Structure formats: structure tokens, C-alpha cells
Amino acid sequence: MNLERLTVEIRPRTPWEAIDLGFIIARRWYWRLWYLWLVGAVPALLLFLVVTTLLPLSVAKWCLILFWVGKPLYEPPLLIWLSKALFGDRQPYHQILQEFKKIMTVKRFCYILAMRLSLSRSFSMPVLLLEGLEGKKGRQRLSILQDGYEPAFLSFASFFIELILTFTIMSLLYYLVPESLRWIDFGDFIFTIDSWMILGAYVLSCSIFAPLYICSGFMLYISRRVQLEAWDIEIGFKRIRQRLFKRKNGLKHTVITLFLVMTIFSGFGTHSDAYAKISDPEKAKEIIGEVLADRKFGEEVTRYHWVPKDREEKVVDSTWAEAWQELLESIAQLFENIGPIIGKYGKIALLCFAGIVIIILLLKHTHIRRWLNAGLAAGKNGHKPVEVLFGMDLRPESLPDDLGKACLELLNSGRKREAMSLLYRGTLSRLVNDHGLDILASFTENECCQEVRSRRPTVEANFFDNLTSLWIITAYGHRDPDGNHCSDLVDNWQSIYGAKS
Amino acid sequence: MTIDKAELTMNIKDGTARIRALEQEIKKSVIGQDRVVREMIIGLLGGGHILIEGVPGLGKTLLARTMAKAAGSQFNRIQFTPDLMPSDITGHSMFDMQDNVFKIRRGPIFCHILLADEINRAPAKTQSALLEAMQEQQVTIEGKSLKLAHPFLVMATQNPIEQEGTYPLPQAQTDRFMFKIYINYPDNEQEIDIVQSVTSNSVGDGLDTDKAASILSPGEIIALQQLMPTMTADEQIVNYVVAIVRATRSWNGIDYGAGPRGAINLLRAARGSALLSGRDFITPDDVKDIALPVLRHRIKLSADMEIEGYTADMILTELLDTVKAPRL
Numbered sequence: 004m005n006l007e008r009l010t011v012e013i014r015p016r017t018p019w020e021a022i023d024l025g026f027i028i029a030r031r032w033y034w035r036l037w038y039l040w041l042v043g044a045v046p047a048l049l050l051f052l053v054v055t056t057l058l059p060l061s062v063a064k065w066c067l068i069l070f071w072v073g074k075p076l077y078e079p080p081l082l083i084w085l086s087k088a089l090f091g092d093r094q095p096y097h098q099i100l101q102e103f104k105k106i107m108t109v110k111r112f113c114y115i116l117a118m119r120l121s122l123s124r125s126f127s128m129p130v131l132l133l134e135g136l137e138g139k140k141g142r143q144r145l146s147i148l149q150d151g152y153e154p155a156f157l158s159f160a161s162f163f164i165e166l167i168l169t170f171t172i173m174s175l176l177y178y179l180v181p182e183s184l185r186w187i188d189f190g191d192f193i194f195t196i197d198s199w200m201i202l203g204a205y206v207l208s209c210s211i212f213a214p215l216y217i218c219s220g221f222m223l224y225i226s227r228r229v230q231l232e233a234w235d236i237e238i239g240f241k242r243i244r245q246r247l248f249k250r251k252n253g254l255k256h257t258v259i260t261l262f263l264v265m266t267i268f269s270g271f272g273t274h275s276d277a278y279a280k281i282s283d284p285e286k287a288k289e290i291i292g293e294v295l296a297d298r299k300f301g302e303e304v305t306r307y308h309w310v311p312k313d314r315e316e317k318v319v320d321s322t323w324a325e326a327w328q329e330l331l332e333s334i335a336q337l338f339e340n341i342g343p344i345i346g347k348y349g350k351i352a353l354l355c356f357a358g359i360v361i362i363i364l365l366l367k368h369t370h371i372r373r374w375l376n377a378g379l380a381a382g383k384n385g386h387k388p389v390e391v392l393f394g395m396d397l398r399p400e401s402l403p404d405d406l407g408k409a410c411l412e413l414l415n416s417g418r419k420r421e422a423m424s425l426l427y428r429g430t431l432s433r434l435v436n437d438h439g440l441d442i443l444a445s446f447t448e449n450e451c452c453q454e455v456r457s458r459r460p461t462v463e464a465n466f467f468d469n470l471t472s473l474w475i476i477t478a479y480g481h482r483d484p485d486g487n488h489c490s491d492l493v494d495n496w497q498s499i500y501g502a503k504s
Numbered sequence: 505m506t507i508d509k510a511e512l513t514m515n516i517k518d519g520t521a522r523i524r525a526l527e528q529e530i531k532k533s534v535i536g537q538d539r540v541v542r543e544m545i546i547g548l549l550g551g552g553h554i555l556i557e558g559v560p561g562l563g564k565t566l567l568a569r570t571m572a573k574a575a576g577s578q579f580n581r582i583q584f585t586p587d588l589m590p591s592d593i594t595g596h597s598m599f600d601m602q603d604n605v606f607k608i609r610r611g612p613i614f615c616h617i618l619l620a621d622e623i624n625r626a627p628a629k630t631q632s633a634l635l636e637a638m639q640e641q642q643v644t645i646e647g648k649s650l651k652l653a654h655p656f657l658v659m660a661t662q663n664p665i666e667q668e669g670t671y672p673l674p675q676a677q678t679d680r681f682m683f684k685i686y687i688n689y690p691d692n693e694q695e696i697d698i699v700q701s702v703t704s705n706s707v708g709d710g711l712d713t714d715k716a717a718s719i720l721s722p723g724e725i726i727a728l729q730q731l732m733p734t735m736t737a738d739e740q741i742v743n744y745v746v747a748i749v750r751a752t753r754s755w756n757g758i759d760y761g762a763g764p765r766g767a768i769n770l771l772r773a774a775r776g777s778a779l780l781s782g783r784d785f786i787t788p789d790d791v792k793d794i795a796l797p798v799l800r801h802r803i804k805l806s807a808d809m810e811i812e813g814y815t816a817d818m819i820l821t822e823l824l825d826t827v828k829a830p831r832l
Binding site: 181182183184185393394395427443444445446447448449450475476478479480481 | 738
């Protein structure tokens with residue numbers, strides 16, 4: 004790791020500044036990072052689509068769930084490229100992918116997948132992939148890195164930004180439809196929207212935000228390492244040395260450098276030499292403990308000094324500008340203060356939110372089971388049969404167990420119209436529930452016949468034609484149907500549908 | 505007038521046979537316009553008037569002539585021009601020098617089937633004279649009211665192209681027509697039949713209506729028209745008709761929907777359609793089948809719909825797909 008080749012200015016940064024830097028880097032290399040994300044995400048999405056066709060319920064819904072679960076898997080190529088590019092080495096895509104394949108073992112694959120549930124994914128992924136620390140070592144390393152750093156709020160914000168982006172894309176699509184052609188109002192569009200559209204919008208919003216999320220997390224990680232490992236001081240000394248060697252009056256500057264170093268480290272310079280020689284970890288721990296316990300460690304000293312009166316005052320245009328500046332400074336201060344709080348309590352808030360969702364789901368348990376059963380019954384094509392059509396209840400449970408027998412009883416008691424009504428309803432119920440026919444509420448009798456003829460065998464279509472003709476005469480012609488004809492139709496019904504009942 | 509159910513069934517069967525014979529007779533001369541012929545017959549049965557839109561040369565005059573001949577009715581044709589006066593349609597009084605009295609000369613409107621060719625080429629005043637006569641079924645000349653012949657059917661034509669120098673019919677006037685029918689180009693095979701049929705049996709541009717024989721008489725047409733109100737129209741069917749018409753008033757993309765006259769004509773047309781199908785009762789299919797020609801000229805699309813190229817038929821088809829059909 005050659006710190007001199009770093010392409011960003013290294014200095015200690017607050018978490019907010021680090022995220023800000025991450026956003027700037029993401030904007031600078033946005034399209035490269037976006038393509039790299041697609042390289043990981045698109046094959047995974049296609050694989051999920053293939054896999055989910057084998058599952059019951061909606062393909063799009065399952066695909067959406069799997070895509071959400073697999074999100075950490077699309078991010079390593081971005082991280083690898085970014086870690087190289089930060090040190091001035093912009094590798095081509097194929098080399099990144101080769102490196103990704105090299106470091107991706109089954110164990111790491113599992114670790115990365117498990118990061119789906121971690122709120123500090125973008126922060127902890129470099130430890131796993133770039134430092135190569137797994138298991139206990141990895142956890143120890145993270146505990147050191149995360150001490151005082153709460154990257155959870157980044158994941159928290161990312162979740163909501165992706166959600167907002169998804170709804171924004173869907174809303175945009177809705178508002179792009181000319182007002183006069185909108186077949187649905189906005190509320191219905193958002194809440195009864197097609198799963199494929201949600202999937203598309205979600206994938207797009209993830210792709211938009213992924214480079215920003217990864218860069219921000221990575222810069223948080225880098226910022227923490229700068230803080231712990233004093234990269235800025237190292238770079239500073241290296242620069243001084245280079246400058247001095249370039250100039251030929253080296254002696255004078257060496258003396259000054261030594262003087263500076265001695266001044267900076269005068270408080271603990273003698274100790275540092277001694278500590279440097281200690282190689283026993285246990286002893287080192289004791290000494291670290293002593294240093295931390297020392298009153299002088301972390302001590303803050305406030306010094307006051309006189310400032311000449313004729314010092315140049317800051318020119319402020321007006322009281323309004325002054326007030327505005329104060330407001331901005333106070334807002335910045337507020338964010339500075341609440342940042343750690345959000346980081347600390349964000350995780351708790353998220354867990355509370357998840358708990359509330361689980362409670363609501365449990366309360367809706369019965370409803371969900373019914374929904375799942377209906378979905379499974381509908382089969383792979385996602386067809387949801389209608390329960391009421393033309394004012395008739397088409398649910399199978401609303402019909403008699405032996406429909407043929409019930410019709411014959413009605414015929415024998417002279418209630419031919421009711422018998423025909425029941426037979427027509429029963430047939431529609433079978434066509435809609437068992438054979439998945441899409442009969443719309445606006446369909447007339449002939450349109451129903453055409454739909455049946457296009458989707459069902461000729462025998463069944465002929466039966467339905469005959470039944471419809473008789474039904475029309477009974478219903479609209481106000482005539483009693485011929486008893487024998489009715490009996491024949493009931494027999495036909497038994498032979499076509501009876502065996503299945 | 506009460507008609508026994510069995511007698512009505514007989515009448516319906518008889519009437520259906522006669523109408524189908526009329527249809528076949530017209531089709532002998534008018535090739536490739538089956539739907540238009542059907543709609544024309546329904547218009548004749550419903551006692552309504554018909555506005556036909558189509559480019560020149562599709563057989564509008566032939567259709568009117570053949571229909572009049574097959575129906576045994578008197579036919580007249582008026583070519584509407586910018587200088588046509590109301591009296592050129594209705595007639596006028598003139599002084600008879602020999603008898604020293606004013607005599608009324610009846611105009612071409614006194615017939616059973618009148619073809620008003622290119623109605624939008626005449627000024628509004630002349631158009632109104634015809635449309636008032638259509639509505640009131642009578643003409644007043646010099647203070648004397650003269651009843652028009654019965655049955656009386658006006659077939660007015662419009663040309664969808666060359667709109668310069670025309671006087672488009674206002675919505676209130678088009679509403680008086682029962683149907684607005686589009687005549688489209690025939691398909692390839694039908695056009696070959698037309699060309700062969702016309703060129704092999706006639707010389708010049710004369711219209712050949714000889715193939716059609718007179719099947720009905722005006723009296724029989726009136727009897728068929730009187731059969732229509734006796735047909736069974738269930739309450740649900742009437743509700744369906746009204747639901748469709750009311751939907752046109754609240755539909756996106758329609759500025760003005762159809763009025764109650766639209767619903768009345770839709771039900772009348774559905775009766776005609778049922779009669780042509782040999783039934784004495786109406787089904788939702790009859791209503792839906794005939795809804796487009798009845799409603800397309802009664803709605804006004806919003807400006808943005810028209811700019812985007814939507815037609816009344818497109819919007820009405822969409823509308824019909826959303827109105828719930830009844831089941832008893």
C-alpha cells in the first residue's frame with residue numbers, strides 16, 4: 004500500500020465528512036461503478052428469474068425477495084475496483100472480475116450473504132475482502148474499527164433512499180401517462196401495482212444508489228484507518244523528507260525536521276522508544292492500559308491569548324447574511340451532535356420497526372394464510388380467480404357439493420329457471436376457478452362463449468354454447484326452458500365436470 | 505294493442521324471414537358491405553335516420569337505391585350544394601296562370617327513402633330544413649302542413665376528406681340521426697367481385713339495381729316497425745343501456761357524452777338487432793353489438809384525445825369493456 008499514490012487528500016475526517024468524500028468519489032467514477040454493479044446484478048437477476056419460474060406464486064414477487072436478499076453479492080466488484088482506483092490503479096473490468104473470482108471462496112460467499120442482515124455492510128466488507136480477515140479475527144478487527152464509529156445510519160439512510168427512489172420511479176411512470184388516458188388513480192396505482200413494475204423500479208433504484216453507498220462506506224473505513232494508523236502524519240513526513248532531499252541544503256532542514264519531530268512527540272517520545280522494543284503482547288497491553296489511564300492522555304487544554312485590536316474583521320454584508328451564516332453553522336453543529344446518536348440508536352430504531360412489522364404480520368396471520376392458499380391454488384401463472392362475476396358468487400364453496408343432483412332436484416320441483424341459473428353459475432365457477440379463464444365483468448354471453456371456445460376443448464365449448472342459449476331464453480326471453488333439454492344439459496355437465504367434483 | 509305470446513313468436517319468425525330475405529336481396533347488388541347493410545336494415549326497422557361517412561365511390565348511392573327497390577319504396581336523391589335552398593328540399597308554392605291559384609309543388613323529400621348526398625356541403629339553413637322535417641315527419645309550405653310518407657328514412661352522407669367549404673353538422677343536429685355508419689373499403693376478394701359484377705353486366709357508370717327484386721312493401725315495413733315495441737326488453741337490459749350511455753358522460757377523454765336520446769335509440773337499435781337474429785327478446789349482445797354506430801356521433805372527444813389521434817370508436821370500445829354486462 005503506497006500512501007503516496009492516494010488520489011484523495013488524506014486528513015482526519017468526521018464520519019459526515021468521510022461520507023461526503025465518498026459521494027464525491029462516487030460522482031467522479033459513477034458510470035464505471037454503475038457498470039460494475041450491473042456486471043454482478045444482472046446475471047444474478049436472470050438466475051433468480053429462471054429459478055423463480057419453478058416456484059409457486061408470482062415470479063416477480065419471488066424474484067424481488069431473492070434480489071433483495073442477494074444485494075451484498077453485487078457489491079464486491081465495486082469495492083475491489085474502488086480500492087485500486089483510490090491508489091491510482093484503475094484496472095480494467097476483466098481484471099477486477101478475475102480478482103473477484105480469486106478471492107471469492109464458498110466461505111466468503113456465505114459471509115457476504117450473511118452481511119445482508121448487517122447494518123454496517125459497506126463498512127465491514129473491506130475488512131473481509133481487502134484485509135482478508137474472517138471469523139473471530141474479522142470481528143476483533145471490526146470492533147477496533149467501529150469503536151466510536153456507527154456506520155449503521157448509512158445503511159439506514161440507504162434503505163429509505165432506495166425506497167423513495169423506487170416510489171419516485173413508479174410515480175414518474177404514472178405521471179408520464181397522459182391524464183386523460185389514466186385508467187387508475189394514483190393511490191390504486193401505487194398500492195395495486197404490478198409486481199414486475201415494482202421489481203423493475205427497485206432494481207433501477209438499487210443500481211442508482213449502490214455506487215454512492217459503497218463509496219461512502221469505503222471512505223468511512225478509510226477515514227477510520229487514517230485516524231487509527233495516522234496515515235496523514237506518515238504522508239506528511241514523507242513529503243517533508245522528499246522536499247528536503249530535493250533541495251540540496253539538506254542539513255539545515257534535517258535539523259528543523261528533527262526539531263519538529265521532537266517537539267511534537269516530546270511528551271511521550273522517550274516512552275515510545277521504549278515501547279517500540281516491546282514485543283510481548285501481554286506486556287504491551289499493560290503499557291497501553293497505563294497510557295490510557297494517564298491523566299494527560301486525551302487531556303484538552305484551553306489557552307487564551309491577546310489579539311491585536313486592529314486585526315482585520317470579517318466583513319459581513321448585512322445582518323440577514325450574518326443570521327443566515329449563524330443558522331447554517333448551528334445546523335451543521337446540530338448534525339455533528341446528532342450524528343453519533345443516530346448511529347447509536349438507528350440500529351435500535353430499525354429493530355423496533357422490524358418488531359412492529361412482525362407484530363402486524365402476526366395479527367394479519369389469518370389473512371396472510373388465506374392469501375397464500377389462494378396464491379398456491381392459482382398456480383404458477385399467477386391467475387387470481389374472481390369471486391363474484393355478473394353478480395353471481397363463483398366461489399366453489401358457495402356451490403352445492405353435488406351440483407348435478409341439486410339441479411335435477413330443482414328441475415323435478417319445477418323450478419327450471421333456478422336450475423338453469425345454478426347450472427350456469429356452476430359452469431362459470433369451474434371455468435374460472437379450475438381452468439383459469441379470464442372472464443371480465445363486461446363480457447356478454449356471446450363473448451363468454453367465444454372465450455370458452457378459444458380456451459377449452461370443443462365438447463366443453465359446445466356444452467357451454469347450448470347452456471348459454473337456453474340460459475338466454477330463460478333469462479331474457481322470460482320463457483320456461485324445455486325440461487328434457489335441461490335434463491340433457493345436466494347430464495352433459497355431469498359427464499364433463501362431474502368426475503372432478 | 506296486446507299480442508298473444510304464440511302469435512308474437514309467429515310474427516317474429518315471419519318478420520325475421522322477410523328481413524333476412526331483404527338483406528340477401530340487397531347483398532346481391534351491394535357487395536362487401538355486409539355490416540353496413542345490416543345496420544341500414546336495423547335503422548329502417550327502428551324508424552331512425554342514418555348518417556353515412558365514407559370516401560366517394562364505395563356504393564352509398566347504390567346501397568340506398570337497392571334498399572329502396574328491395575323494400576318496394578320510393579327513392580329520391582338530393583345532392584347538397586352551397587346554393588341549395590330549403591325550398592329545393594321541401595317544395596314550394598307557385599302561381600298557376602291557367603287556374604289563377606297558388607299550387608304546391610312538393611319537393612324531393614316526399615318519398616320513402618331519401619339520399620341526402622354530402623349533407624355538409626349545404627348551408628346550415630338548408631340542413632336545418634331537412635333535419636326539422638326528419639324530426640317532425642311533416643313539412644309546412646305556405647302555412648299548410650303536409651305529412652311525409654311513411655316509412656320515411658333519410659340517408660345523409662358525409663365525406664371525411666375535403667373539408668374545405670363545408671358546413672359541419674353541429675352536435676345537436678347529428679344527434680337526430682339514429683346511426684352514424686362508416687363505410688370502409690372492401691377487402692381484396694370483395695373488390696374483385698365488385699369490379700367483375702359491375703363491368704360484366706352494364707355499360708357506362710349507371711347503377712345496376714336490376715339484380716334486386718322488390719321483397720317488401722311500405723305497408724309491410726310499417727308492420728315490421730310495429731313489431732319492435734312488442735319485443736321483450738328486460739329491466740336489466742334497459743339498465744345496461746342506460747349504464748352505457750351514462751358512462752359516456754363521466755368517461756375520461758369525453759367532453760360531452762350522449763343524452764337520453766342516445767339511450768332511446770340504443771334500445772331501439774338493439775330491438776332491431778334482436779329481430780334480425782330471429783329473437784323476440786333483447787340480450788346484452790344486441791346492445792353491445794350496435795352501440796358503436798348509435799353512440800359514436802353523440803359524444804365529443806376532448807381536444808387532447810383528438811390531437812393524439814384517438815377516435816370515438818376507440819374510446820367507446822374501451823368504455824364498453826368496462827361497463828358491467830348484466831346476468832339475470
